Amino acid sequence: MVHPPSSSPGVSNRLAREPSPYLRQHANNPVDWYPWGDEALARARAENKPILLSVGYSACHWCHVMAHESFESPAIAQRMNEWFINIKVDREERPDLDQIYQGVVQLLGQGGGWPLTVFLTPDLRPFYGGTYFPPEEKYGRPGLPRLLEALHDAWVNKQDQVLAQAAAFHDGLGELATYGLDAAPAALTGAELVTMGEKMLRSMDPVNGGFGGAPKFPNPMDVSFLLRAWRRGGPPAIKDAVMRTLERMALGGIYDQLGGGFHRYSVDARWRVPHFEKMLYDNAQLLHLYSEAEQVEPRPLWRKVVEETVEYVQREMTDARGGFYAAQDADSEGEEGKFFVWRPEELATLPPEQAELLRRHFRITPEGNFEDSGATVLEAVVPVPELAQERGVPVEALERELAAARRALFALREKRVKPSRDDKLLSGWNGLMIRGLALASRAFGRPEWALLAATAADFVLSRMWDGTRLVRSYEEGGSRIDAFLEDYGDLAAGLTALYQATFDAKYLEAAVALVKRAVELFWDGEKQAYLSAPKGQKDLVVATYSLFDNAFPSGASTLTEAQVALAALTGDKAWLELPERYISRMRQQLGDNPLGYGYLALAADTFLDGAAGVTFAGTREQVAPLLSAANRVFAPTFAFTWKESGTAVPPLLQELFEAREPVDGQGAAYVCRGFSCERPLTAPDALIQRLQAAPRD
Known part of the structure; x- marks a missing residue:
């Protein structure tokens, strides 16, 4: 479940003042969160405390899980507040920070992802990290309370080892940041x-x-x-x-x-x-x-x-x-996917024929296909032609019937509590x-x-x-x-x-x-x-x-x-x-x-493909057949411009548009590659054929 916005009573930390919806989701945590900024970084340096950096985003399911399990726990929050300077980052606001500190997880041989949990020295060098940490050991992951204790002990009693680890991580992050840039340049073919x-x-x-x-x-x-x-x-x-x-x-x-x-x-x-x-x-x-x-x-x-x-x-x-x-x-409503999944009985308010069609098409069964919940994620299991054959109706008629049934089911879904945005x-x-x-x-x-x-x-x-x-x-x-x-x-x-x-x-x-x-x-x-x-x-x-x-x-x-x-x-x-x-x-x-x-x-x-392009020349009516034909062709390397007759040419396009005019009262298409243009085309079929030609090397 997403936390209330900052206007809710009982807000307990600085994140309530942040515009980021993700940061505000943590405004009611007992954790003494800071947003990333000078205030947090200065305090870490002044108190010589390590930083617990937590990176996520508002639509992240496992970010919510970790928040509910750990960041809403007064006992865990107490340890975090006493031993660390705690900083929350919205990775969608600061992708650069996320990019750097995801490297810690990579260097540790893990897959990366969110929530990202990284521990930093006061000068921002990481010394340990991971993604989701549960409140107690499970899923092969250490429990967060024990991890906090171990890292606090290491910082207090083995700080020289921690700083050596941080130096090694810093070197590794530098290598990751420039990976591949030492290769000799060469022309691609x-x-x-x-x-x-x-x-x-x-x-x-x-x-x-x-x-x-x-x-x-x-x-x-x-x-x-x-x-x-x-x-x-x-x-x-x-x-x-x-x-x-x-x-x-x-x-x-x-x-x-x-x-x-x-x-x-x-x-x-x-x-x-x-x-x-x-x-x-x-x-x-x-x-x-x-x-x-x-x-x-x-x-x-x-x-x-x-x-x-x-x-x-x-x-x-x-x-x-x-x-x-x-x-x-x-x-x-605190559950992953609740808005999107269905049980057979939830279709009972629809006309019986519509409900049966939907159950058959999407295979909505009592067993379901979503974990062990008995709910079904909708997938088009039984094709429309097969449904039409079963019912003895034309495919077009079945498609109309199914579309109406889908609209009815969508209307039912609209009455549910929507996921936050x-x-x-x-x-x-x-x-x-x-x-x-x-x-x-x-x-x-x-x-x-x-x-x-x-x-x-x-x-x-x-x-x-x-x-x-x-x-x-x-x-x-x-x-x-x-x-x-x-x-x-x-x-x-x-x-x-x-x-x-x-x-x-x-x-x-x-x-x-x-x-x-x-x-x-x-x-x-x-x-x-x-x-x-x-x-x-x-x-x-x-x-x-x-x-x-x-x-x-x-x-x-x-x-x-x-x-x-x-x-x-x-x-x-x-x-x-x-x-x-x-x-x-x-x-x-x-x-x-x-x-x-x-x-x-x-x-x-x-x-x-040589900065390939097509310039269309003529009035709207003249170029419409050519442009319509060109837009239907898969010609992804071609860029299209239009010199419209009777209108002023923008300064940026004056050189390109020079001498490109309609031909004999017909709209024309000037196909160019490598800053060299061919004779203009006036027939849509000829233009399609030209655009479909294999690109050059």
Whole structure:
């Protein structure tokens, strides 16, 4: 259960004054929590006390578990307060701190994750860490009270050993932060990208799709890259694996079969039972991926998933000002997944025929499929054609009947207590959703989705960006925390995508300003790599570099994608300088571990295609057939611009648009690669054929 907000009586610690919903969830703990900042760090130094650093986020189920078991315990809180300076961090506000201290768990040979629990010296060097610690020893983990006692004893009586351990961790964290940057730069080739795709294919589940076994994550950027490798000439098995993955996810419990949108991951290999939190960045990337699938091989299932996910984002995750919220919790009423699961008797208020159809389609049984609870996570078990055959009705009629039944069940669910929502607006995650909506609007011919993205972009650009400074988070009506590289990169990538859906040059101009500022703040010329946090950040024990693509892309990857897009959209070769240097710097890492650099591989694929672009020239009516045809094609390396007849040309596009005009009164498409353009095309079929040609190396 989520704690009351700071306005509740009995608030006992400093977190009540914090705008972060996650920090406020701990406002009533008996723990003497501090937010990360000068006050806490100064006290640790003054009293020579170690720091207990706890990192999590509001939608994290096991963060809630540890809070209830330990941080709400007066006995455990007493030990924490007496022996440690206790600091709570929202990892969504401070990804740089999370990135550094997750390294402690990696160095200890553990998997990492949240809640993250790390013990630091007063000068911020870690000496021990882990993730979830129970109140007593279980699950093979030490109990938190005993751990606190042992670490307190070590600090008091064996401090020299603790400091030696801290020094070793500090060295290890420094090595982790720059891992892979010592490789010799070399040019990447298209053949290597195909080899990367084939290597990734060997890691895929041939039955259920996705990578590996349980737990199974969607990994949208890696799946998206597989489509790129297939497009470059990879074997048909790559495309088959992608389609299998997308189909299994769409029919499984990881997808919310009633309300749309995807949960965080599946605890099993079959996509059946999810970890129920819903994250904005997951749904943003999956919107983009399913829109690409529609371009590759149109299916009603892809359209259904995208339409329902956009509806979910509008209904549950959109602020009145137009921005997008960060996350929705896994828990409601103190139980994980309670909002989403069903028992047969809960369908009794529906008309009997509807209830039976739903029980059969979703296989809602007394035994259930969710742990041992007797509840069922909805998955589309019995296909619609089989149901239609059983009932002796046409498939179309059955689909209408099932849709009505699903709406009725959704209406029942709306009466339940909903999971809590983290209502902070993160500039980078908004950029990812803007990017997803922009492509979806093009692939499915839904301009209203581009308007939804544009409204979010207008909010972020007006409230969170002043032309020189981007902030990461907008909470309780105010902006706070300077943005990190991922915010600049994600937002710039989203704006270049939004320009291609709206052709409003203000988004292109904003992307240019953001990228230029990001290079000033984050590019390390000596390392030829990007820092995660701005240069000169004072409270980091080691410098952090933006390298790996994990659950969400690294800022270096999205910024590289934006730079390559700007080269194509403006015709300015200078935008390719840093992408060329960075991609060559990361060539060896891409080849050795493609699953760790999926988004960078997307940017590299686009870079190798020579800043490909299409300029449409003519009136709206003249270019409409060409543009509609191009938007239906899977041509992910091409950037689209439009020179509209009779309108002023924006200064940023004057050089690119020079001499690009309609042909004989018809709309024209100018296809360019490597800053060299072919003869204009006027027939949609000819343009489709040209865009479907294999990319160049």
